[in-house]
Amino acid sequence: MISITLPDGSVRQYDKGITAMQIALSISEGLARNVLAAEVNGEVWDASRPIDEDSSVKLLTWNDPKGKATYWHSSAHLLAEALEALYPGTKFGIGPAIETGFYYDVDFGDKTLSSDDFKQIEDKMIELAKAKNEYIRKPVSKADAIAYFTEKDDEYKLDLIKDLPDGAITFYTQGNFTDLCRGPHIPNTGFVKAAKLMSLAGAYWRGDESRKQLTRIYGVTFPKASELTEYLHLIEEAKKRDHRKLGKELELFAFSEKVGMGLPLWLPKGTALRERLQNFLQKAQVKSGYEQVMTPHIGHKNLYITSGHYEKYGADSFQPIKTPQEGEEFLLKPMNCPHHCEIYKTKPRSYKDLPVRLAEFGTVYRYEQSGELHGLTRVRGFTQDDAHLFCRPDQVKEEFKKVIDLVLYVFKALGFNNYTAQVSLRDPENKTKYIGSDENWALAETAIIESAAEKGLTTVVELGEAAFYGPKLDFMVKDAIGRKWQLGTIQVDYNLPERFELEYTGSDNQKHRPVMIHRAPFGSMERFIAVLIEHCAGNFPLWLSPEQFIILPISEKYEDYAKKLSDELKDSDICGLIDFRDEKIGRKIRDAEVKKIPYMLIVGEKEAAEGQVSVRKHGQGDLGSMSIEEFKQQIIKEITV
Ligand SMILES: [Zn+2]
Ligand SMILES: [Zn+2]
Numbered sequence: 064m065i066s067i068t069l070p071d072g073s074v075r076q077y078d079k080g081i082t083a084m085q086i087a088l089s090i091s092e093g094l095a096r097n098v099l100a101a102e103v104n105g106e107v108w109d110a111s112r113p114i115d116e117d118s119s120v121k122l123l124t125w126n127d128p129k130g131k132a133t134y135w136h137s138s139a140h141l142l143a144e145a146l147e148a149l150y151p152g153t154k155f156g157i158g159p160a161i162e163t164g165f166y167y168d169v170d171f172g173d174k175t176l177s178s179d180d181f182k183q184i185e186d187k188m189i190e191l192a193k194a195k196n197e198y199i200r201k202p203v204s205k206a207d208a209i210a211y212f213t214e215k216d217d218e219y220k221l222d223l224i225k226d227l228p229d230g231a232i233t234f235y236t237q238g239n240f241t242d243l244c245r246g247p248h249i250p251n252t253g254f255v256k257a258a259k260l261m262s263l264a265g266a267y268w269r270g271d272e273s274r275k276q277l278t279r280i281y282g283v284t285f286p287k288a289s290e291l292t293e294y295l296h297l298i299e300e301a302k303k304r305d306h307r308k309l310g311k312e313l314e315l316f317a318f319s320e321k322v323g324m325g326l327p328l329w330l331p332k333g334t335a336l337r338e339r340l341q342n343f344l345q346k347a348q349v350k351s352g353y354e355q356v357m358t359p360h361i362g363h364k365n366l367y368i369t370s371g372h373y374e375k376y377g378a379d380s381f382q383p384i385k386t387p388q389e390g391e392e393f394l395l396k397p398m399n400c401p402h403h404c405e406i407y408k409t410k411p412r413s414y415k416d417l418p419v420r421l422a423e424f425g426t427v428y429r430y431e432q433s434g435e436l437h438g439l440t441r442v443r444g445f446t447q448d449d450a451h452l453f454c455r456p457d458q459v460k461e462e463f464k465k466v467i468d469l470v471l472y473v474f475k476a477l478g479f480n481n482y483t484a485q486v487s488l489r490d491p492e493n494k495t496k497y498i499g500s501d502e503n504w505a506l507a508e509t510a511i512i513e514s515a516a517e518k519g520l521t522t523v524v525e526l527g528e529a530a531f532y533g534p535k536l537d538f539m540v541k542d543a544i545g546r547k548w549q550l551g552t553i554q555v556d557y558n559l560p561e562r563f564e565l566e567y568t569g570s571d572n573q574k575h576r577p578v579m580i581h582r583a584p585f586g587s588m589e590r591f592i593a594v595l596i597e598h599c600a601g602n603f604p605l606w607l608s609p610e611q612f613i614i615l616p617i618s619e620k621y622e623d624y625a626k627k628l629s630d631e632l633k634d635s636d637i638c639g640l641i642d643f644r645d646e647k648i649g650r651k652i653r654d655a656e657v658k659k660i661p662y663m664l665i666v667g668e669k670e671a672a673e674g675q676v677s678v679r680k681h682g683q684g685d686l687g688s689m690s691i692e693e694f695k696q697q698i699i700k701e702i703t704v
Contacts, residue, residue, distance in 0.1 A: 066120040077114075083252060084110040097124045099249045100133040107133060108249040109200055121597030125286055133543050135160035137198060137248040138188075138255055138284040139167045144240035146280075150174060155242070155322075156219045156268060163294075164283030168266050170219065176278055181260040187286075188258040192471040196238040196251030200246055201406035207231035208243060219268060219277075257291035258284045300544050307438040307595035313601055314658065315592075315609075316439065325436040325443035327589060335609035335638075337588055341424055343606075344448055344584065347451035347472060351465055353422040353450055358402035360426055364392040369562055380430040399425035400556075400581060403451040404522065406562040412567040417577060418454035418462055422451050424450045446588045452580040453565065456503055459578055460510035463536070463553060467518045470551045472539055477595060478604065479550075481541035484520045486511055488534050490527030497531050499557030507555040507578070508534050542598040550591060551584040601659045602682065603648045606702040613660045614640035614676075615651040617667035624671040628691055629662065637698050656681060664694070 064076045067086060077086065083101030087110070098110050108131050114120070114678060123130030139158030146153050156168030169176075203211070205224065211234070212220040220243045224232065233242045237252055253497045259282060266279040282618055283289045302308075310316045315333030322328060329337060346354065358368040364383050367373040376397050383392035396402070405422045412419065426446045435441050452462050474482055488508050489497045497504065514523045522536075528530045529535060533555035539547050556579040559565075566574045585591035595603070605611055612632065614625045625641045632639065639660070642651045648665065663679040669688075670676055676694055678686040690695075 065114065067114070070121050071530060076081050079115055080113040082111050082113055083108065083120055083122060086120060089181065098122050099124060099130040099254065100247050102129060102532070107247050110199070110250050112200065115314050117606065132160040133247055134249050134254065134285065134286070135165040136401055138282065139165040140198065140235065140237060140240065140242055140244070140248065140257070141188050141191060141252055141255055141284070142167050142280065142282055143183070143242060144238055145184050146241055148191070148507045149184060149187055154217045164261065164281060166279050166281045168277040168279050170266070170277050171396060176263060176280070178263065184636070185258045185260055188255065189354065191238060192255040194238060195251045197251045198235050198237045198248035201234045201236065203232050203234050205232055208232045208234070209298055211241070221232070223659045254286055255284045256286055257288040258282060258465045259291055259295070262359050291562060291668045297544055301546070301597070304544070304597040304600045306593040309596050309601040310438070312657070323443070324433055325431060325441070327439060327442055332609035336603065336607055337592060339607050340585070340588065340592070341448070343476065344473065348450065348471060351469055353420040356403065356406055356421050356423050358399065358406070358425060360396055361393045362396055362402060364394050366401050367394050367397065370398070370559060371562060372397050372401065376429070381428055382689050395428035396425070397427055397429055399423055399447060399449045400451055400559055401563070404559055404565060407453050407565055408563065414567055414569050417456055417567055418452050420450060420452045422450035439589040442589050445590070446587040448583050448588060450582055452582065453577040454580065455567070455575070456578055458515055459507050459555065459580070461578055463510050463514040464518060466580070466582045467514055467520065473551070473584045474540065478599065479540040483539050484522045485528070485537045485539065486513055486515060486522050486524045486534070487528035487537065488526050493527070498561070503557060503578070504534070511536050511555070530554065532556045540594070543600070544596065548594045550586045551582070551595065552586065553580060553582045555580055563679070605661050605698065609695060610660050611637055611698065612662040612664055613655045614639065614641045614664045614666060615648060615655065616641070617648050617665065619645070619667045621671050625666055628666070628676065631691060632695065635695055635699070638696065652679065662698070
């Protein structure tokens with residue numbers, strides 16, 4: 064008999080050679096129907112693989128990321144089986160699972176595949192899936208593996224086998240298709256109920272441009288047809304909300320090849336939006352005892368040698384800027400922290416002065432690979448809503464709680480009601496990887512865990528995910544269509560105070576090192592605004608809207624009245640514009656709807672005569688006539704809510 068420990072800590076006895084599937088069956092048939100694979104002593108295995116020794120076993124289902132990955136990787140085999148059936152002689156590269164779905168790199172020889180072929184392939188996959196063929200694992204010798212793929216004339220598999228040690232090679236067969244694979248896989252193809260091929264791309268074999276370009280086929284599969292429908296709907300919805308598309312339509316930001324890739328240009332409306340966000344956060348920060356500072360966009364190379372950033376990013380980032388003076392070099396600022404450390408050092412600090420909280424909307428530059436750039440979410444220059452808190456070790460918890468409050472305040476104001484937090488701690492088995500004393504780590508880790516619990520956050524704790532210089536707390540938000548984004552972060556740092564020799568005088572009159580906390584509730588202005596655009600589909604809360612109203616005069620005759628209204632609203636800090644175009648009112652309304660302007664104020668003869676406005680709200684329609692004073696009150700009420 065062997066002992067199997069399940070995730071809930073219970074231990075069950077089974078015969079040696081039991082499989083995860085049999086374990087599932089011994090618990091419930093319903094569970095067994097959903098088991099895709101199992102984690103055995105931390106390694107993902109086929110559910111049908113015999114377990115020969117005492118082990119801890121976690122059964123993996125669709126709801127488990129590792130279960131999903133196994134499912135999608137197995138679907139890549141199914142795609143290959145379908146391709147081989149439809150296009151005999153096809154050669155196969157690799158077919159991994161990706162974040163959503165899978166791909167397979169394929170050499171079709173002379174044939175060029177197009178999306179017109181997708182339907183036929185998808186149908187074939189489902190036909191093969193219905194056969195419920197098992198994925199059968201078979202260890203093979205290197206010689207046999209070479210013989211098999213030589214016979215099949217698949218140079219890609221032969222190239223892969225070349226690097227594998229004899230004795231570690233396995234084949235997996237489902238139906239008529241055999242693949243070289245380490246596994247694991249789902250029990251049988253019958254779990255795949257819906258398949259969709261998404262796109263095609265070229266991919267060099269082994270990522271090497273001097274080698275052959277294969278066709279990469281991206282696909283996704285689901286255990287229920289309804290899940291595919293939902294997924295396709297989500298993609299459509301995401302396309303509509305794409306911040307790159309909306310950013311252009313709403314005239315928020317642009318990119319110019321001439322200025323440089325990944326360097327956003329903020330247009331007037333985008334700038335207005337961004338400034339409102341900054342003012343909002345800055346106001347909250349001032350209330351929480353932060354002091355605003357400003358530092359230059361460049362710094363002496365030595366500054367970043369001291370901070371360690373040069374060693375870490377120097378070679379892969381923007382290269383130093385030289386000056387006419389021999390040997391003098393500056394770097395574009397990759398981080399604001401070193402500058403803030405120097406501000407801390409401008410005067411002696413006592414224990415009574417701490418915490419010192421320095422905040423800056425600081426623009427930093429990092430050289431991202433051109434292929435990695437994506438709208439505002441991956442850029443080469445961005446502005447962090449940065450702040451550094453310099454505190455005593457006994458203040459870490461209190462400061463952490465305050466920062467959590469601030470982050471939650473920001474999320475609430477912007478309608479992110481669904482969030483979780485990840486606590487990243489050090490790996491207790493590998494303490495030498497980290498800088499800072501055991502005592503301080505214990506203090507900071509407890510502070511984070513306790514603050515998160517006291518603030519009622521839903522957290523996951525990840526061991527070994529801390530930075531080498533300190534533990535951290537990261538916030539993930541779920542947007543309106545269920546996608547997860549990492550936003551704000553709070554990070555404890557023992558490293559920089561050491562490197563910059565920061566000090567304060569304690570109550571004992573001795574010198575002590577402060578602890579530094581880095582924090583950014585938005586993360587960066589660029590990324591946050593991108594996420595916000597996609598979350599609210601461009602319908603910003605009224606207080607953030609760069610244009611809160613548009614006045615639509617029915618004809619030229621009412622322009623003076625329109626101007627008078629506009630001035631009156633602007634005096635109350637309500638901003639907007641007038642549509643002076645010589646267009647029909649219906650057209651003006653449609654255009655204002657497209658621009659997602661929250662309020663449309665229609666003025667004609669009746670309104671001008673009675674000193675009223677006819678109000679329409681974006682997405683809601685007609686709100687009727689009201690006086691300008693009533694309208695103002697409505698807006699002010701909405702903004703303050
Ligand atoms: Zn496989
Ligand atoms: Zn920092």
